[in-house]
Amino acid sequence: MGVDPIAETRLPGYGRAITEFCMKTFAFLIALVATAVSVRAGIETGPILNPANGHYYYLLTSDTWTNSEAQAVSLGGHLVTINDDAENAWVVDTFAHYGNVMRPLWIGLTDRDSEGVFGWVSGQPFTYQNWNTLSGEPNNSGGGGYEEDFGYIVEEDSGNPSLLGTFWNDAPEDGQAVAHPVYGVVEVEPLTPEIKGNNVCWNTLPGFKYQAQWKPAHSRGPWHNFGPVITGTGEGFCVTDTPRPRPQFIYRVIFMNEELPGASSLSKPRRSPLLRR
Numbered sequence: 657m658g659v660d661p662i663a664e665t666r667l668p669g670y671g672r673a674i675t676e677f678c679m680k681t682f683a684f685l686i687a688l689v690a691t692a693v694s695v696r697a698g699i700e701t702g703p704i705l706n707p708a709n710g711h712y713y714y715l716l717t718s719d720t721w722t723n724s725e726a727q728a729v730s731l732g733g734h735l736v737t738i739n740d741d742a743e744n745a746w747v748v749d750t751f752a753h754y755g756n757v758m759r760p761l762w763i764g765l766t767d768r769d770s771e772g773v774f775g776w777v778s779g780q781p782f783t784y785q786n787w788n789t790l791s792g793e794p795n796n797s798g799g800g801g802y803e804e805d806f807g808y809i810v811e812e813d814s815g816n817p818s819l820l821g822t823f824w825n826d827a828p829e830d831g832q833a834v835a836h837p838v839y840g841v842v843e844v845e846p847l848t849p850e851i852k853g854n855n856v857c858w859n860t861l862p863g864f865k866y867q868a869q870w871k872p873a874h875s876r877g878p879w880h881n882f883g884p885v886i887t888g889t890g891e892g893f894c895v896t897d898t899p900r901p902r903p904q905f906i907y908r909v910i911f912m913n914e915e916l917p918g919a920s921s922l923s924k925p926r927r928s929p930l931l932r933r
């Protein structure tokens with residue numbers, strides 16, 4: 657006795673082979689899932705309104721610059737374009753210590769296409785700069801023999817006395833050699849409608865409510881709604897069959913919900929630039 661009869665019926669190595677097959681299959685599936693979810697960074701918080709420019713911002717989970725930009729595009733924007741000191745300060749104040757975590761922040765700045773020629777991934781002109789010149793940034797090197805083609809805002813305490821918080825540094829796209837994990841900041845300009853044929857189209861944000869309006873270009877009269885109130889899905893949306901120009905109508909899109917995150921400072925519905933045919 658003492659012998660397990662079931663064990664005796666097994667072929668030698670059979671159970672191990674099954675186990676190995678299952679583990680390899682499982683590992684393969686895990687790898688597939690990991691590949692699928694690693695394409696985009698996640699969303700840590702947002703959207704948050706910057707009252708100074710009417711743009712909305714998201715803080716992403718720590719990820720590569722490329723995966724962070726992929727999420728930014730899916731949200732209808734890009735990694736943030738810093739246009740001036742005020743926007744740099746607002747981004748730092750809002751996100752660099754979010755949740756009491758010290759965070760270096762990816763911005764939409766890269767020289768991946770042409771070494772040393774930095775530009776905004778949004779396509780906006782590169783005018784304002786805030787490089788950490790004390791350490792010679794952008795230097796394309798952390799001394800590790802790798803390229804540094806992606807810009808980030810340095811955290812308050814980088815551990816390097818010549819690399820100061822709120823200034824910019826260039827880093828490899830995985831953030832290697834940056835002292836802390838790097839988090840993407842997304843900027844979305846929610847109200848940039850266009851006229852396409854007889855349609856007015858714009859990029860919507862999830863959960864935001866919009867109303868398209870028109871009036872004659874030279875009228876002091878009221879705005880008229882056309883089309884229904886739209887609840888954003890994150891996709892582009894078009895209101896069809898705009899009123900025809902006789903002689904000329906103008907159009908705009910307004911936010912309908914004042915309960916938007918961070919929107920309490922708005923005293924009246926936010927509206928888009930006027931569109932003219």
Ligand SMILES: [Ca+2]
Pocket residue numbers: 736737738739743843
């Ligand atoms: Ca900006």
Ligand SMILES: [Ca+2]
Pocket residue numbers: 767771772796803804805806826
């Ligand atoms: Ca570079």
Ligand SMILES: [Ca+2]
Pocket residue numbers: 793794795796797798804825826827
């Ligand atoms: Ca650098």
